[in-house]
Amino acid sequence: MRMSDVMSGLGLAAFPIAAMALFLLVFVGVIWQVLRKSARAEFDRAAMLPLSDSGESDPAEAKEQIR
Amino acid sequence: MAESQVAAGTRTGLMGRLGERHERVHLEQYSYDDDIVRKFLTVTVVWGLVAFLVGLIIALQLVVPSVINYTTASGSQPFAFLTFLTNVPFLTFGRLRPLHTNAAIFAFAGNAIFAAIYYSTQRLCKTRMWSDRLSRLHFWGWQLIIILAALTLPLGITQGKEYAELEWPIDILIAAVWLGFFGTNFFMTLKVRRERHMYVALWFYIATIVTVTMLHVVNSLVIPAGLFKSYSVYAGVQDAMIQWWYGHNAVAFFLTTPFLGMMYYFMPKAAERPVYSYRLSIVHFWSLVFIYIWAGPHHLHYTALPTWASTLGMLFSVMLWMPSWGGGINGLLTLRGAWYKLTDDPVLKFFVVGITFYMMSTFEGPMLSVKTVNMLSHYTDWTIAHVHGGTLGWNGFMTFGMIYWLAPRIFQTNLYSKKMAEWHFWIGTLGILLYVIPIYVAGITQGLMWRAFDQSGALAFPDFVETVAKLMPFYWIRVIGGTLYFAGAVMMGYNVLRTWMARPAVYEVPVLSTPALRPERIVRPTFRSRLGGNTELGHKGDVFIQNLQSAWWHRVLEGVPSKFIFWTIAAVAVASVLEIIPMFAIRSNVPSIASVQPYTPLELAGRDIYVGEGCYNCHSQMIRPLWAETKRYGEYSKPGEFVYDHPFQWGSRRIGPDLAREGGMRSSLWHVLHLQDPRQSSPQSIMPAYPHLLDDPLDFAQIQTRVRVNAMLGVPYGEAVREGKAAEMARTQALKLADEIVQADGPKGLENKQIIALVAYLQRLGTDISKPAPSETGTDPAAAASAKKAEASRTADR
Numbered sequence: 001m002r003m004s005d006v007m008s009g010l011g012l013a014a015f016p017i018a019a020m021a022l023f024l025l026v027f028v029g030v031i032w033q034v035l036r037k038s039a040r041a042e043f044d045r046a047a048m049l050p051l052s053d054s055g056e057s058d059p060a061e062a063k064e065q066i067r
Numbered sequence: 068m069a070e071s072q073v074a075a076g077t078r079t080g081l082m083g084r085l086g087e088r089h090e091r092v093h094l095e096q097y098s099y100d101d102d103i104v105r106k107f108l109t110v111t112v113v114w115g116l117v118a119f120l121v122g123l124i125i126a127l128q129l130v131v132p133s134v135i136n137y138t139t140a141s142g143s144q145p146f147a148f149l150t151f152l153t154n155v156p157f158l159t160f161g162r163l164r165p166l167h168t169n170a171a172i173f174a175f176a177g178n179a180i181f182a183a184i185y186y187s188t189q190r191l192c193k194t195r196m197w198s199d200r201l202s203r204l205h206f207w208g209w210q211l212i213i214i215l216a217a218l219t220l221p222l223g224i225t226q227g228k229e230y231a232e233l234e235w236p237i238d239i240l241i242a243a244v245w246l247g248f249f250g251t252n253f254f255m256t257l258k259v260r261r262e263r264h265m266y267v268a269l270w271f272y273i274a275t276i277v278t279v280t281m282l283h284v285v286n287s288l289v290i291p292a293g294l295f296k297s298y299s300v301y302a303g304v305q306d307a308m309i310q311w312w313y314g315h316n317a318v319a320f321f322l323t324t325p326f327l328g329m330m331y332y333f334m335p336k337a338a339e340r341p342v343y344s345y346r347l348s349i350v351h352f353w354s355l356v357f358i359y360i361w362a363g364p365h366h367l368h369y370t371a372l373p374t375w376a377s378t379l380g381m382l383f384s385v386m387l388w389m390p391s392w393g394g395g396i397n398g399l400l401t402l403r404g405a406w407y408k409l410t411d412d413p414v415l416k417f418f419v420v421g422i423t424f425y426m427m428s429t430f431e432g433p434m435l436s437v438k439t440v441n442m443l444s445h446y447t448d449w450t451i452a453h454v455h456g457g458t459l460g461w462n463g464f465m466t467f468g469m470i471y472w473l474a475p476r477i478f479q480t481n482l483y484s485k486k487m488a489e490w491h492f493w494i495g496t497l498g499i500l501l502y503v504i505p506i507y508v509a510g511i512t513q514g515l516m517w518r519a520f521d522q523s524g525a526l527a528f529p530d531f532v533e534t535v536a537k538l539m540p541f542y543w544i545r546v547i548g549g550t551l552y553f554a555g556a557v558m559m560g561y562n563v564l565r566t567w568m569a570r571p572a573v574y575e576v577p578v579l580s581t582p583a584l585r586p587e588r589i590v591r592p593t594f595r596s597r598l599g600g601n602t603e604l605g606h607k608g609d610v611f612i613q614n615l616q617s618a619w620w621h622r623v624l625e626g627v628p629s630k631f632i633f634w635t636i637a638a639v640a641v642a643s644v645l646e647i648i649p650m651f652a653i654r655s656n657v658p659s660i661a662s663v664q665p666y667t668p669l670e671l672a673g674r675d676i677y678v679g680e681g682c683y684n685c686h687s688q689m690i691r692p693l694w695a696e697t698k699r700y701g702e703y704s705k706p707g708e709f710v711y712d713h714p715f716q717w718g719s720r721r722i723g724p725d726l727a728r729e730g731g732m733r734s735s736l737w738h739v740l741h742l743q744d745p746r747q748s749s750p751q752s753i754m755p756a757y758p759h760l761l762d763d764p765l766d767f768a769q770i771q772t773r774v775r776v777n778a779m780l781g782v783p784y785g786e787a788v789r790e791g792k793a794a795e796m797a798r799t800q801a802l803k804l805a806d807e808i809v810q811a812d813g814p815k816g817l818e819n820k821q822i823i824a825l826v827a828y829l830q831r832l833g834t835d836i837s838k839p840a841p842s843e844t845g846t847d848p849a850a851a852a853s854a855k856k857a858e859a860s861r862t863a864d865r
Binding site: 042 | 187190191262264266267268331332335336339340341342345346349350353354357615638641642
């Protein structure tokens with residue numbers, strides 16, 4: 001008996017559709033979570049991370065230097 | 068809630084700066100390991116030159132055959148000296164093309180990714196890499212893999228699956244170096260980081276490491292038949308599905324996500340301002356992780372793959388367009404208010420054109436995945452042009468930009484010549500355009516020629532070679548474009564070399580100090596329903612929504628990399644499993660055909676030569692159910708015909724004609740002479756010559772092992788697995804075939820040469836479907852006919 005014989009008995013045909021729906025749902029959740037207003041300050045700080053090379057400075061400082 | 072968290076974050080920063088006044092804050096001292104970045108950057112330049120040079124050679128190989136026999140009026144053949152490009156075994160197109168793709172992807176782009184990751188991860192995490200030793204093991208291990216690839220591929224040691232050609236011992240080494248050294252080091256560095264928030268570039272790196280591991284392991288599952296040969300555990304349709312799930316996602320997670328990480332780190336660096344929208348970068352990340360993994364089957368439209376799978380692939384590919392452009396625009400708009408910097412900064416020029424090519428490729432990709440477009444583009448040079456727009460433009464230019472930005476910083480001196488970098492940019496851009504534009508034209512021209520018909524309804528260009536000869540001018544322009552691109556890279560090599568020569572005697576190693584990351588306690592807030600007069604369920608729902616909105620759970624996720632990694636794995640793995648399992652599970656996907664039998668031992672040996680020589684690089688074995696194809700090649704291919712093909716050999720580009728129904732179309736002698744020198748029978752052919760196959764002895768002894776491995780994989784070989792039986796069967800068939808060739812006035816003594824096995828295989832291709840099904844009482848034509856009819860109606864339903 002081959003592996004595919006066992007698996008074909010399991011009736012998995014609906015899985016891709018269910019998974020797609022699940023993925024879509026999670027994805028919409030992530031987008032919603034990202035777009036919420038309250039995240040702005042957090043994201044502004046995160047965006048400055050690459051520009052703050054010296055170990056001790058806070059990213060906000062680097063931002064002030066640019067402005 | 069979120070505001071208070073940020074305030075807390077700012078306080079931590081303040082405490083860091085005012086550490087001396089705050090007794091509880093302990094500053095930790097560390098320095099970055101830039102030596103490993105210097106190492107990876109150097110080999111990126113070196114392997115880049117190798118990859119481009121091999122690309123140039125194979126581009127020449129496609130035009131050289133059309134001129135080597137050119138004779139001047141005085142009778143001399145000025146181009147005859149180039150014949151070695153067409154007949155030296157280890158230099159043939161079929162063996163060098165995998166070397167080119169592997170060198171470009173895994174050596175050039177691979178080392179570039181590592182240089183970017185080692186530089187940016189340390190700085191984003193405010194820590195040194197977790198283990199210097201693992202960094203070195205990773206570096207030397209990866210270079211060893213590249214050298215092994217450069218040795219084995221020209222020798223014809225290959226698994227015969229595109230971009231996954233390396234044989235199993237190297238595959239094991241790749242897994243060990245990638246996950247064992249690189250992955251471990253990277254994830255442990257995340258664990259010991261001193262910056263709580265993981266910047267978006269790191270997310271892209273995580274997705275890269277996790278997904279490439281999964282793709283590589285699943286696609287490389289084989290049963291070895293000796294040190295240099297193995298058979299894929301999958302066969303036919305399933306192997307094709309796994310391979311293009313791998314192939315497509317290798318583009319996604321080796322050539323896209325790490326380069327996006329590079330973009331999100333180095334673009335702000337070069338522009339000296341933060342990314343346009345951090346929010347958009349997060350959306351970009353999650354969209355790619357969620358959607359990309361599903362898109363693989365779009366490489367297999369109109370093939371024997373079930374329709375639902377390729378339609379799913381198409382849908383998800385089209386969906387990918389939006390996040391890709393969102394990300395591209397995000398990268399470009401990072402230059403907002405600083406576009407003037409473009410005029411005198413070659414780094415930004417490379418980045419801007421690189422991102423533009425990313426956007427062009429990610430628009431074109433979804434378009435090519437639409438079935439009606441794919442019908443024309445598939446198997447043509449259109450794919451080649453698309454891929455080179457992406458690699459030369461996006462991967463190449465992002466890497467060049469990064470190198471010009473990094474070199475003066477890590478070699479702690481000025482760039483030797485900014486002017487030369489500017490020249491590199493312009494020459495490189497011209498090179499890309501001279502490469503892709505003619506190849507687009509070539510692709511569309513050939514695609515249209517294949518399907519053109521005349522007034523009587525017959526094919527307008529029935530001779531395949533006509534459609535190839537037409538492309539020669541375009542192929543010549545490509546050689547010029549490739550030469551320019553290569554010349555630009557040589558200038559970069561010289562520039563980096565001179566920069567390195569001007570380095571200080573001893574590199575300065577700045578010591579930094581940052582407070583250690585203290586465990587952050589995230590308090591789960593309690594919420595009360597805001598609703599009045601509602602059901603219990605309504606109250607619970609409102610509390611749930613408030614919980615979601617407060618996003619305390621997402622901060623938990625970000626703070627702890629292992630959980631973040633877990634969810635990334637979950638996203639890609641679940642999608643993969645659910646995409647692939649039904650493929651194996653649903654019996655109706657691959658209706659069996661009773662008359663399809665395993666290859667004889669001799670044919671199997673011939674197939675191994677076919678795989679080893681890389682014939683699949685130019686010949687497909689998959690006739691799509693389209694008028695022009697069935698007219699040209701015969702009955703379209705059925706899923707059930709490939710059940711014994713370990714690995715599948717459908718191919719992706721027809722530089723030569725499809726071979727799925729080659730069996731019995733021509734005499735065996737024709738094949739022998741054609742392989743000896745294709746231009747004897749077809750003067751315009753650009754195929755390499757294989758005279759060595761007529762001299763090299765066939766190793767009958769090893770056939771037994773190979774038959775047994777196939778039997779182990781479920782191929783019903785019956786008697787042939789008995790010791791000595793396979794070789795005996797092979798010899799008998801070889802004698803008969805060699806005799807047939809001699810009868811037709813062909814060369815003598817071929818019965819123990821490699822060519823006999825290859826011809827036996829070619830003569831078998833696609834013939835089973837028209838044979839009667841074997842039955843226990845002998846052949847019963849009526850039963851076979853009804854079985855065939857049933858099969859035809861089943862496939863028609865698809």
